Amino acid sequence: MGIIYHNKPEMKSPILLAAWPGIGNVGIITLATLRDQLGAGVLADIEPEEFFYPAGVNIKNGVQQELRFPLSRFYYQQWCGQDIVIFMGDEQPADGQNTYAQGSRAYNMANRVLDVAEELGCQRIITFGAAVTMTHHKIKPKVWAVANNKKFLNTIQERMPAELKSSLAGKNFVANISGLNGLLLGVANKRNMSAACLMGEIPDYLSHLPLVYPHASRSTLEALRYVIRISVDLFRMDESVKEVDEMIADMYSRFPELVRQKLDNRFHTNENRGISDDDEKWLKENINDFFKKDHNQNEHGS
Structure with a gap:
């Protein structure tokens, strides 16, 4: 068991963009939006049995068809002269009942993703998540960037416009990125691979809710546009932002x-x-x- 390739095009210095579910599903929404805009095709799947229990069983006409597992899938597209590999996991593998990745399964999943990244020749890796901050839902979310080396962080900071940069970047404190969106950076560092995480701000009072927050995803996608210099239509996200705004207004009241x-x-x-x-x-x-x-x-x- 390992990796199932559906396609393996030639690539030149591809970048890997990765996300798993998390607070507000900020990373997943970011990459799902990008994948759909790019028209990225399926590249490969990580075989699930090592990491997950079946999510269910498909039945057709009363006959069992197959076990249904969470997907851990790679997509690919060339865009604006950049080879882009997108990885999205339906679920974070964890030992026990934890929501976020933890234990040997999580570590092995991170290594499996990086095995593919190395095989494809990815030079840089960017993950995505949420930064819970004392902000307000009527304020446009900013983006906090962290990296596993100073050089890559400097590149990101130089390319990202000031109005997008979170004030968290200038604060001297120790923070933790939950789950695989953060773990991947540390595992990549052991392989001397440059990796970073772009985190869109989400108000602390919304992090209590099982609510998607496309506002932060829109900001992280905008930041990515500058960081890897690609063209992205951000206006496609406005409808989902408006829908969530109505739910937030109801909760806020x-x-x-x-x-x-x-x-x-x-x-x-x-x-x-x-x-x-x-x-x-x-x-x-x-x-x-x-x-x-x-x-x-x-x-x-x-």
């Missing part, structure tokens, strides 16, 4: 009035400048309480 007022201060004071640490601590506690109560009410049907 259910917050207590004082919570809404303090959150709106983030928007009115230019992306959180002027918001006190005490107010942010108060918001965190009250938002957590709100979602706990909301969860309990839904469980009891009241």
Whole structure:
């Protein structure tokens, strides 16, 4: 078991773009949008049995057809003179009941993806995810870029316009990227492969919800456009952004009035400048309480 190739075109210095499900499904939406725009075709699949339990069994006319597993699939297209390989995983392999990749299965999956990247001659790797920040849903999400070496990070920072760069980039703190979107960078570093992760900002109060956030995906796709210098139509995402905006507005209206007022201060004071640490601590506690109560009410049907 290993890799099943459906096609193997000749490539010149391809770049690998990879994503798995995560908060707001920011990475998956980014690459699904890009794949569809490029008309990328199926390149290869990672055989699933080593990493996943069956998600179900397909039945036709009362007869079992096949076991259904999550896909771990590579796509390919040449665009604007750049060979682009896109990898998308339906699910993150994990030991136990964890949502995000963890343990030997995750590490082996990261290595399997990089085996393909090396075989195809990929020189650079970019993954995608969400950066949970104290922002507001009416503020255009910015993008936080991290990399496994300074040279690649400098290249990304030089190409990305200032208005897209997250303020997180200038802060001196230690952070963690959950799951394979981050793990892939570390495993790539062991192979001396340059890798980075582009993370679109998502408001902290939305990270509690099982909600997609195409707003952040639109920003990461815009950042990618500058980083690898390709042409991408961002307006195709506007309809999905509008649909999610309506759901966010409904959820936001259910917050207590004082919570809404303090959150709106983030928007009115230019992306959180002027918001006190005490107010942010108060918001965190009250938002957590709100979602706990909301969860309990839904469980009891009241």
